[in-house]
Amino acid sequence: MKKPITIKKSIVKLRNTGTQFYYPESGEYLLEVLELHAIEVEYQCRSGYCGACRLKLVQGNVTYCQLPLALINAGEILPCCCMPITSIELEI
Numbered sequence: 001m002k003k004p005i006t007i008k009k010s011i012v013k014l015r016n017t018g019t020q021f022y023y024p025e026s027g028e029y030l031l032e033v034l035e036l037h038a039i040e041v042e043y044q045c046r047s048g049y050c051g052a053c054r055l056k057l058v059q060g061n062v063t064y065c066q067l068p069l070a071l072i073n074a075g076e077i078l079p080c081c082c083m084p085i086t087s088i089e090l091e092i
Helices: 031-036
Strands: 008-014 020-023 054-057 063-064 082-084 088-091
Touching: 008 031, 031 082
Parallel strands: 008 088
Antiparallel strands: 008 020, 054 088, 063 082
């Protein structure tokens, strides 16, 4: 069950294509929002267990509603279980 989190309006920018869009204030996970914008991200579990959706966070900050069990390195995020708390730039 998702915890309600107040998120300021932020912009998601995709470095490889230059695509930008506003992150909705509805509190959806980043992976869901990327899918709404027809951006394909590989995933398996959608819960932070496997790490298949790992992306490089170039700029900005995210928060996790549940701590992921998958190993993530510095500068990486798991969009299946995080939300931006600032405007972010992803290498995708």
